[in-house]
Amino acid sequence: MPDDFTLSDAGTGAFLFDVAAGRAFDEARQGRLLALADSLTGLHGVEDVVPGMNNLMVVFDPLVVEAGDIERRLLDGWRRATPAEGDGRPHDIAVVYGGPDLADFAAGLGLSVDEVVERHSTAVYKVAAIGAMPGFPYLSGLDPRLATPRRAVPRQGVPKGAVIVGGGQAGIMPITAPSGWHILGRTDFSLFDPHRAAPATLRPGDTVRFVVAGVER
């Protein structure tokens, strides 16, 4: 089967390599992408390798390295990439469930609050990518029963530590910022510290479990 991907320019000094091709997020393709990302990190002239959801952005200095070289390495690397198994670190994150959306969110799905908490806290999530905000994890593995469209109007200030879901994804707010995702609870888990050399606590490939520390109604 031929590989299904697109490669596009993101300016003079970056490529966006997309293996989703309009399809839903796929865990196996993401595993291969993360292996590809590792193989490109640190190459001469490569400044940043940014995994997204079933895509990868490679930022390079076009005055130092030829775009064609980067393109070749990307395509060769993708053909060879196999998912790296089991090198992610596990994280248990304590959550106090509650907040402004939980009851409505459950009612909208025809579930009780306890069922939502149960489904959200029994899943094992994988960090697919880090981005948008400093240290924000895009978590895959959400129970499909909890998949809900984002809010029609985003909230202006979703607080730091909010445990959120949007579409088929889960996440945690690293800073207080606007978001259209639904708030299911809150955590004290620190996702970002600019004083560390590696400022994001979670890394793509890590696994996350949410542990119930309480339910507020």
Add this chain to the structure above:
Amino acid sequence: MIEILSSGALNSVQDRGRRGLLSSGVSRSGAMDVVALDAANALAGNEAGVAAIEVAAFPFRLRLEVATTVAVTGALAEARLSGRRLPPWWATEAQAGDELTIAPPTAGARVYVAIGGGIDVPLLLGARATELKSGYGGHEGRGLRRGDRLPLGARRPGRLPDGGIGAPPPPGRDRTDEPLRVLPAAEWQDFSEEARRLFAGTSWRVTAEADRQGCRLDGPELTRQRRRELLSHGIVPGTVQVPPAGRPIVQLAEANTCGGYPKIATVIEADLWRLGQAMPGDALRFAAVGRDEALAALRETAGWLDRLRGAAALYRVS
């Protein structure tokens, strides 16, 4: 040290920004007009990449506590050093106690003030740039206020000749009515031919929603003929997104590192400074170019800066 005498929250310590951390969700930040920053540092005899002050709120006033070199570049604005008027893109020697005053620009949005040795705030994640959106870096993670005192780094020996030195016009500064050059981006083909023609043919208006994160434009609606859901993906400064309402947003220095809106094009690196100098109400046009032209433009700017650094070093006498 320097002391800030008059400022607004939009004025901040900036350098070339943070590199290689988009994958941690850390925006590049840094100067919105990197060419003007680099030129100010070159004129001031500084190493490339040290921190300067990005001035976007006027009038701006500071006092030097030591004798050193001062350079002012960027937007065209009246700059005075203790009453003495500085020509545009100029550097001069200043005495301890001198006051630098910058009036609102007559053209452009951001002025850069470089001081001998650079602004020596702590390095954070490899840079001294202020990230205003997230509140870290620079001076206490915030814009500059009256009464702030900023430390200076060690300056290079030597001084400029009396009267100072200026920079020749940087590439493209005299041609701001020309279109911003863009490379087509991932969803270029998803837009109808009509939308692509409108994108390039429209004189877009810069709205009031223009800041260090991005620049929202007003004009006709750009429609996609192929609508598909995009998964979140990395974006770079210069990315031109088209949200469902159909009006473009150009993502800039403090943009979120990932997004999900369709991307019609990316403003080439050599023209990004123009968005840093755009004011609400300004008109902007776009023109698609090829990678070769984008690279040639980048080389032209790099060559201009190299020559400026060389010339500034020659003028510096010990």
